[in-house]
Amino acid sequence: MTEVLVVVEHSNGDVKRVSLELLAMAAGIGTPSAVVAGPGASNALATLTAHGAETIYVCDDAAIANHVVVPMVDLLAQLVNDKSPSAVLIPSSIDGKEIAGRLAIAVNSGIITDAVAVSSDCTATQNVFGGATIVQAKVTHGTPIITVRPNSIAPNEAAGAGTRVDVSVAISEAARATTVTNRVSVEKSGRPDLSEASIVVSGGRGVGGEEGFANVIEPLADALGAAVGASRAATDAGWYPHQFQVGQTGKTVSPQLYVANGISGAIQHRAGMQTSKTVVVVNKDAEAPIFDLADFGVVGDLHAVLPELTKLLQSR
Amino acid sequence: MNICVCVKQVPDSWAEKKLSASDSTLDRAAAERVINELDEYAIEEALRIVEAHGGEVTILSMGPAEATDSVRKAISMGANSGIHIVDDVLHGSDAVATSLVLAKALEGRNFDLIMFGCESTDARMSVVPAMVAARLNLPQMTFASKVEVNGTELRIHRATDYGYDEVVSALPAVVSVVEKINEPRYPSFKNIMAAKKAPLDTLSLSDIGVDAGAVGLATAWSQVASFADRPAKAAGTVVTDEGTGAAKIAEFLTTQKFA
Ligand SMILES: Cc1cc2nc3c(=O)[nH]c(=O)nc-3n(C[C@H](O)[C@H](O)[C@H](O)COP(=O)(O)OP(=O)(O)OC[C@H]3O[C@@H](n4cnc5c(N)ncnc54)[C@H](O)[C@@H]3O)c2cc1C
Numbered sequence: 001m002t003e004v005l006v007v008v009e010h011s012n013g014d015v016k017r018v019s020l021e022l023l024a025m026a027a028g029i030g031t032p033s034a035v036v037a038g039p040g041a042s043n044a045l046a047t048l049t050a051h052g053a054e055t056i057y058v059c060d061d062a063a064i065a066n067h068v069v070v071p072m073v074d075l076l077a078q079l080v081n082d083k084s085p086s087a088v089l090i091p092s093s094i095d096g097k098e099i100a101g102r103l104a105i106a107v108n109s110g111i112i113t114d115a116v117a118v119s120s121d122c123t124a125t126q127n128v129f130g131g132a133t134i135v136q137a138k139v140t141h142g143t144p145i146i147t148v149r150p151n152s153i154a155p156n157e158a159a160g161a162g163t164r165v166d167v168s169v170a171i172s173e174a175a176r177a178t179t180v181t182n183r184v185s186v187e188k189s190g191r192p193d194l195s196e197a198s199i200v201v202s203g204g205r206g207v208g209g210e211e212g213f214a215n216v217i218e219p220l221a222d223a224l225g226a227a228v229g230a231s232r233a234a235t236d237a238g239w240y241p242h243q244f245q246v247g248q249t250g251k252t253v254s255p256q257l258y259v260a261n262g263i264s265g266a267i268q269h270r271a272g273m274q275t276s277k278t279v280v281v282v283n284k285d286a287e288a289p290i291f292d293l294a295d296f297g298v299v300g301d302l303h304a305v306l307p308e309l310t311k312l313l314q315s316r
Numbered sequence: 317m318n319i320c321v322c323v324k325q326v327p328d329s330w331a332e333k334k335l336s337a338s339d340s341t342l343d344r345a346a347a348e349r350v351i352n353e354l355d356e357y358a359i360e361e362a363l364r365i366v367e368a369h370g371g372e373v374t375i376l377s378m379g380p381a382e383a384t385d386s387v388r389k390a391i392s393m394g395a396n397s398g399i400h401i402v403d404d405v406l407h408g409s410d411a412v413a414t415s416l417v418l419a420k421a422l423e424g425r426n427f428d429l430i431m432f433g434c435e436s437t438d439a440r441m442s443v444v445p446a447m448v449a450a451r452l453n454l455p456q457m458t459f460a461s462k463v464e465v466n467g468t469e470l471r472i473h474r475a476t477d478y479g480y481d482e483v484v485s486a487l488p489a490v491v492s493v494v495e496k497i498n499e500p501r502y503p504s505f506k507n508i509m510a511a512k513k514a515p516l517d518t519l520s521l522s523d524i525g526v527d528a529g530a531v532g533l534a535t536a537w538s539q540v541a542s543f544a545d546r547p548a549k550a551a552g553t554v555v556t557d558e559g560t561g562a563a564k565i566a567e568f569l570t571t572q573k574f575a
């Protein structure tokens with residue numbers, strides 16, 4: 001079986017769940033090989049091995065993180081040329097999609113973005129038009145380069161050989177064209193990562209303000225062990241940071257459970273949450289389009305319903 | 317500062333679907349074609365930069381004959397001229413081919429900045445700007461939530477999952493913008509009139525030196541094998557809160573094993 005390269009997203013070796021999901025997906029196509037690079041890459045070895053990586057290509061060069069996207073593309077292009085993998089799987093994140101785009105040009109290959117499944121012959125399934133249409137697509141030239149959405153498959157718990165292979169890449173002139181001078185993090189909440197969370201509790205204009213998020217939305221999220229999301233109306237008003245916006249121009253989420261509170265369900269919001277497995281809605285307007293997506297909905301005031309619900313959940 | 321903004325014409329599928337959601341009627345005739353709304357933020361940012369530093373804004377679009385309307389519309393926000401790449405064989409081109417055509421059209425024109433929206437609302441790939449940067453060998457300054465030009469230096473805030481990165485490069489450069497960067501203006505009457513007479517170059521593939529065999533549906537490096545509508549979701553249960561709404565949700569969550 002030929003190798004399938006999986007691009008690992010991590011922070012100082014702390015592997016993002018989506019990369020483990022991609023290892024499981026790769027196992028359905030060929031032999032999963034992880035590619036992990038940047039500061040702390042070596043710290044990721046144990047986790048990757050435990051989730052089925054047979055080979056782990058490690059590039060521990062911290063300089064990789066100092067330039068936008070290109071060093072990772074150079075590294076992957078080198079591996080694609082050396083190993084002729086049957087596919088490259090990349091998380092559908094901002095960086096992931098741009099890495100995929102440039103890699104396609106570098107190795108003369110077709111590209112598919114936002115797959116939710118990939119079959120053994122590399123046919124990719126995509127949900128397009130906000131999830132309304134399901135497409136089967138295939139790369140017909142070169143090495144299939146496919147970006148995959150988080151929460152598309154469960155990680156594999158069976159260990160692989162985890163053979164470490166050190167690789168290096170020169171920081172090219174093209175890479176040095178951009179320099180990252182500073183990284184600014186919005187404060188960590190201690191809650192699950194929004195794009196990867198299995199439960200998301202979201203608030204919209206109906207939440208009424210910053211305090212509403214702190215006093216009503218966050219406590220419910222914590223009672224469910226969920227991530228917090230927000231509509232654009234809420235992030236634009238400054239009630240919650242932009243990073244938590246769900247929708248066309250925010251994060252695309254596909255959790256097991258999405259709880260939409262005080263959100264009308266504009267098409268741009270739905271584009272980011274339509275493929276959630278189960279949807280619960282609280283909205284005081286029975287005509288709100290978000291109810292079309294609801295598995296369970298309550299027409300009512302979120303300020304009354306949610307604190308009560310939080311209490312009930314906490315008492316279990 | 318001479319800036320080119322790449323603009324894609326897309327079907328206004330959002331508005332169409334929104335209608336059906338509110339009153340359950342689908343107006344099929346209303347497949348109106350509009351400027352990709354993310355690109356309006358790029359146009360706005362380009363206009364602000366030339367207002368501060370001088371220079372001109374050119375609109376570039378690849379698309380069918382009717383995309384000319386979108387180029388004129390983009391110009392009417394306050395740009396100076398347009399370039400429209402139109403050719404029958406372009407139909408069905410993928411991102412690899414689109415980036416080739418845009419890069420070839422841009423080659424040798426000496427723009428200081430080439431700007432994009434960060435995503436088209438129909439394809440939603442977010443790859444074309446990075447691909448064009450790769451092809452033109454220019455700095456990739458993408459997903460900008462803030463853009464600052466200082467002489468020959470460019471500084472941006474690049475949106476990330478955890479916040480943003482501060483990134484610096486030289487000019488010329490490729491920039492894509494996210495929607496939170498600004499609030500696009502409405503065209504003024506004066507600019508709408510001016511746009512009607514603004515210079516607009518319509519070019520074919522041979523004009524920009526692209527081989528017809530490199531583009532189009534038949535040669536695309538990724539192909540759709542089949543597609544289907546998502547099966548309609550079974551209608552859920554909706555109850556009106558009469559004091560027991562919370563308890564009912566809790567019960568639902570329990571039966572679904574979420575709590
Ligand atoms: C280019 C572009 C990109 C966009 N991208 C996004 C995106 O990524 N994500 C996104 O979300 N939007 C996006 N939008 C905006 C989108 O069109 C909507 O404006 C937005 O989603 C509305 O947010 P909302 O549902 O919170 O607010 P509203 O539409 O104002 O809805 C508020 C809802 O709260 C309900 N409500 C009020 N008070 C209460 C209460 N006490 N209890 C219960 N319910 C209550 C109301 O009945 C109403 O249904 C985008 C728009 C554009 C043009």
Ligand SMILES: Nc1ncnc2c1ncn2[C@@H]1O[C@H](COP(=O)(O)O)[C@@H](O)[C@H]1O
Nearest residue numbers: 322323378432433435436441442443444
């Ligand atoms: N046919 C096109 N003509 C001009 N610009 C385009 C075209 N297709 C994509 N773009 C630009 O590339 C951006 C990203 O598109 P995409 O990679 O398809 O999501 C868009 O916001 C446009 O700025």
